[in-house]
Amino acid sequence: MTERIIIAGSGGQGIMLWGKILAQAAMIEGKFVTWLPAYGAEVRGGTAHCMIVISDEEIGSPYIDKTDTLIIMNQPSLARFKSRLKDNGLLIINSSIVEAGAKAKAKRYPFTDIAVELGNVRVANMVALGSYLAKRKTVSLKNILGVMKMMAPAGRDDILKINQKALDTGVKLRNG
Amino acid sequence: MKKVLISGNEAIAEGAIQAGCTFYAGYPITPQNELIAYMSSHLQDKGGVFIQAESEIAAINMVYGASAAGVRAMTSSSSPGISLKQEGISYIAGAELPAVIVNIMRAGPGLGNIWPAQSDYFQATRGGGNGDYHCIVLAPASVQESFDFMRVAFDLADKYRNPAMILGDGMLGQMMEPVKISNTRNKISKIKKSWALTGCKGRKPNIIKSFYMREGDLERFNLTLQKKYNQIQEKEQRFEGLFLDDAEVILVAYGSMARIAKSAVKFLRSKGKKSGLIRPITLWPFPKDIFKRLAISHKPLAFLVIEMSYGQMVEDVRLVLEGKARVEFLGRSGGGIPTEDEIIKKVMRL
Structure with missing residues (x-):
């Protein structure tokens, strides 16, 4: 089994971190994993994306041509990446700031609005991570939480708590 | 052994430190900046010297000097920056000094762009600078090998008193993969560098140069180099x-x-x-x-x-x-x- 994932959004939405947390958890589970960031001449407010490949076998290219899962966190990313999704691939869209118009099968959730309700707009990425893991059980939630604990800055339990809450909220989201 | 998730660039830097590199000089360039950044925050703690030089040319010449003094020295850059270093690399080869040069290739020619490429193969394998010389060139294909090959590169460089190059590309430098980091600093092979410039009190001065004035001397020196290159070709194919x-x-x-x-x-x-x-x-x-x-x-x-x-x-x-x-x-x-x-x-x- 090989799962290829592209997550794309804007700088500041925690796109890279999203991929790193997933990749770390996959490593803990003994899987082969690669994480490849966009490292172009990116600018503040511009687009950011990363590619994650998780597999039971040795991974060839870390670069993803056609992806199994595409997670779109802002409008420009949809135009840029929608052609990369495999025909039966999973498309998850942040409907708070991305207008409809994508494939009908797309799962749409207001990640940014949910994060604001939780009290911090920056945890929209963790809501998205939760919703993704509910659909594709690529890694266990337990290991994701373990990685979050490891990454959280010391003495800032509040940060860890709100991220965990965001993850849980994401897991419980109904199909949009 | 515990695995860590790090980028190819970071793995090269950590691999160099574990291989006993105590001198790094470099100048930033994408897509290898994580390497120089890692060195800037870790090498000094391990008793090494880190210098962000004023240019690529300055950096390679600092490596030339540090290597002549007998320490494990390295520099890194990406394609256009490596082009700038060619004079220094030729001098290092001509002075028969060990050094490690890392090239995380990007697309050219000229300034090109920061995307990955493998278009510096000719430059890496044919010498690159002036004169009849070769660098030993190693090409890692994973982040684990990026770590492991630093040890091999430093060992080969010391063994043959010859510059060794790690040839990677932007994709390898940027990507993260799980890596087993083995702590090997206490097991560094100590090759005695009797040729090094360590102060000549009580012994004959050592001379390190790539300049030969007397007729016939340079040809004789070149023949010695060729003998060494033949030996490397015979023994080190991987x-x-x-x-x-x-x-x-x-x-x-x-x-x-x-x-x-x-x-x-x-x-x-x-x-x-x-x-x-x-x-x-x-x-x-x-x-x-x-x-x-x-x-x-x-x-x-x-x-x-x-x-x-x-x-x-x-x-x-x-x-x-x-x-x-x-x-x-x-x-x-x-x-x-x-x-x-x-x-x-x-x-x-x-």
């Missing part, structure tokens, strides 16, 4: 082979490109197509022997060389096979990477 025993089509690729070629080989095998892979690990010395052996022993239908360039390593394959086997080529550059599908299609058409 490669990874996959399904070579019965392969009818043998793919040849190095570095990140070899990962994609390997996936293609596995797919082709699952469809009953007898394909195999040679992944050169040393680009210089080029692993000639395996090609010669295969061309004679079971005459494959063709060798297909795949590169993120418009055809550089393919020349070495043709040179070694001397027309004894069919050689085909697939390459893209300027940021384009041959895909698994493109490779499979090309093999099916052979």
Whole structure:
């Protein structure tokens, strides 16, 4: 089994971190994993994306041509990446700031609005991570939480708590 | 052993530190900035010296000096920056000094762009600067190898008193993979450097230079170098082979490109197509022997060389096979990477 994932959004939405947390958890589970960031001449407010490949076998290219899962966190990313999704691939869209118009099968959730309700707009990425893991059980939630604990800055339990809450909220989201 | 998730650039830096590198000088350039950044925050803690030099040229010459003083020294850059370092690399080779140079290649020519490429193969394997010399060139294909090969590079450089180069690309430098980090600093092979400039009180002064005035001296020196290069070619060829025993089509690729070629080989095998892979690990010395052996022993239908360039390593394959086997080529550059599908299609058409 090989799962290829592209997550794309804007700088500041925690796109890279999203991929790193997933990749770390996959490593803990003994899987082969690669994480490849966009490292172009990116600018503040511009687009950011990363590619994650998780597999039971040795991974060839870390670069993803056609992806199994595409997670779109802002409008420009949809135009840029929608052609990369495999025909039966999973498309998850942040409907708070991305207008409809994508494939009908797309799962749409207001990640940014949910994060604001939780009290911090920056945890929209963790809501998205939760919703993704509910659909594709690529890694266990337990290991994701373990990685979050490891990454959280010391003495800032509040940060860890709100991220965990965001993850849980994401897991419980109904199909949009 | 515990694994950590780090980038190729960070793995190279940590690998160098674990290999006993105590001097780094460099100048920032994408896509290898994580390497110099890692060195800036870790090397000093391990008792080493880190310098962000005023230019690439200054950095390589600092490495020249540090190496002459007998320490394990390195620099790193990406393609245009490595071009700037060529004078220094030639001097280091001419002075027979060990040093490690890392090139995380990006697309050219000129300033090009920061996307991954393999278009500096000629420059790396043919010398690059002036004069008849070679660097020992190692090409890692994973983040683990990026870590492991630093030790090999420093050991080979010391063993032969010759510059060694790590040739990676932007994709390998940027990507993260799980790596086993072994703490090896206490096991560093201590090669006695009796030639080093360590202060000559009580002994004859050592002289390190690449300049020969007297008639005949330079030719004699060049012959010594050639003898050393022949020895390296004989003893240090390294490669990874996959399904070579019965392969009818043998793919040849190095570095990140070899990962994609390997996936293609596995797919082709699952469809009953007898394909195999040679992944050169040393680009210089080029692993000639395996090609010669295969061309004679079971005459494959063709060798297909795949590169993120418009055809550089393919020349070495043709040179070694001397027309004894069919050689085909697939390459893209300027940021384009041959895909698994493109490779499979090309093999099916052979």
